[in-house]
Amino acid sequence: MKKTATTGFSRRIFLGAAVTAAGLGLSGCAGGGSPAAGGNVELNFVYWGDSNRAKMTDAAIKVFEEKNPGITVKSEYQDSGPYADKLATRFAGGNPPDVLAMANRSLLEYAQRGTLADLKELPELNLEKIPATVQSRGEVDGKLYGLATGVTTIGMVVNKTITDQAGVTIPDDKTWSWEDYAKFATEVTQKTGGKVYGAGYDVSTETGPILLARQRGEDFYTEDNKLGVSEDTIREWFQYSVDLRNAGGYPPAGFFEQIGGSPAQSYLAKGTVASQIIPINNFRGYNEAVQGDVVLLRMPGETTDKRRGYSADPTMLWSIAAKSKHPKEAAKLLDFLTNDADGAAETLTQRGVPINPDVAESITSKLSADDTTFVNMMAAIQEDDLPPAYVYPKGASVVADTLKQLATEVEFGRITPADAAKTFLEKSNAAINK
């Protein structure tokens, strides 16, 4: 009796240990897209976003799988922060996804280390209809490493309920200057008795100073992948928010605790600020979060400075891993995401206005009113002659972090805008030229 019990016990432990070890071994190599039986190819497709984006993407993938028997797509999505971490680890581990979403600021970090495929080398991907200005945003040394998922730009959203109640008129956004915006914001704060701050944009996101630099005749990132913005422009960008805060139009230091959350969590939705800068493909989300009384405006300074600051920017980019075991099928998926109207009918403008003009045209009737507002504004902006914009250089993510850090230092008065600008150029140049 005793003996059998003992052997039974230890065998069970041994089995348990063996199973655990096997499990560890398995998890170590899971995730590779191994071709299943019957010549079926499984593609691994990853992107960042929320569940709403995932729902639309899944619907499009279903269409793709129906049109391409023999290819199944295993997709994964996450929030942008953990997504970036996981992506780096997967590439480092030699187990990259086949098709993936890439941030503008990370593209060349990956591409210039040889991890991404040259999309021009893949005949399955048809680039005929894609404007050169869009292609150039994923191109370096004549090789195409990233293709825009769609285009967008930034804009100003204003909560009209607040401004109406305060009796403040919104200036004409076709001609307004940065001074007009400051005056407007200050007036909102005054007339609401300080309950609402007129301006609540994020100083630390690079899209703001990129636009300002272009308006002032500089390229934030130049054609030869360097930093082109002047110290003076960065100083001006910081100084503007400092002055606006002193005038009362911008909230005091420490007011913003969570930046970059969902529209529903935004300070605009909470009603504590009256205006905010957003990527305008998110307009619908903001308008819904504020119960439909948000107006979308152009950025200030577009006609009052040296030149236009606007450009049609990739919302994000699609890339294919150089090590993908199924480059052919991956290119087919990317072609579908770019050129297929039936797929676009499911994803609409979720990742910006489709870059194939025919596809963009085909979905217009299916768009909600808010998304139509976004698409129309995108089209109106591009009617004008816009200066060219270029791909973000390697080191751009350090530039973004540096801006964030210095913006906080300026916010709490620990450093002057002039010193911050000087430090910004030093650190950014060091990161880009490394």
Place this chain on the structure above:
Amino acid sequence: MSVLTKQAPGAAASLAAGPPGRRKRGTARRRNQRSGYLFLLPWFLGMLFTIIPFFASLYLAFTDYNLFTEPNFVGLANFQAMTEDPRLWQSLKVTFIYTFVSVPISLAVALLIALVLNRGLQGLAIYRSVYYLPSLLGGSVAIVMLWRYIFGNEGIVNGFLGLFGIAGPAWVTDPNFSLSTLIVLNVWTFGSPMVIFLAGLRQVPTMYYEAASIDGASRWRQFRNITIPLISPIIFFNLIMQLIGSFQTFTQGYVMSGGTGGPADSTLFYNLYLYQKGFTEFEMGYASAMAWLLLMIIAIFTAINFIASKFWVFYDN
């Protein structure tokens, strides 16, 4: 007492408990040994996963490894670059301030609460659990998130200060206060040293106190001259463990700042910067070198403590 002193250096005890002197190996002994090793098997398996990265990182520390391409040997270049890296110095500053402020305070609080609990309260087990609980949770993501809300602009801390007409600062977003918020969080997790102190206090023979009070020693005198010397090995053990733990702080800084070490690098813990270097800037060679520097720092501080312990730690044997 002898039981206490043997256990005090803690971790060493498990290592010392190897096979005792060679004797005739009975079957029972062998079976015992076998199951002993079997129980250690998970640890050995775990070691495989630790020992390989351990040596790999030592090698990578001398390379320019960037995660994607083959590493090239660069000699001491990474260590040299460290001396000129202002963010590295900032991260050391943050970690040192955090460690040298929060460790003494949390040990003092732990000892104080342990002394109170040791006076034989009713429901001791409940109190012990209640005070221990934060230790289990302190490093978790959820608690750090909770901390953000408690110390947020509309959180209960500023709400409480508001009752007295004090406008509290932005505890989380103001770089002048953000680190102190995390220090408070660390002090709050005094539970595990407290439980160890409590175990130590219970081992102090009551006869010493009886003798001392007959001689007319005050409470404070008894504490100074009996309690402290007798539990000094425990204090020493707790000190070392807390020191090592707080040098390696990562989660608190990562979650509180959303991975940036912000605001303005004020919560850029050494390990957080190491992580950023490795996984967002892809400088894994540099990150590996940083890991070895941290190991050396911890080793040096532990060594200093061991040397200093000769002058204040009292072993009753």
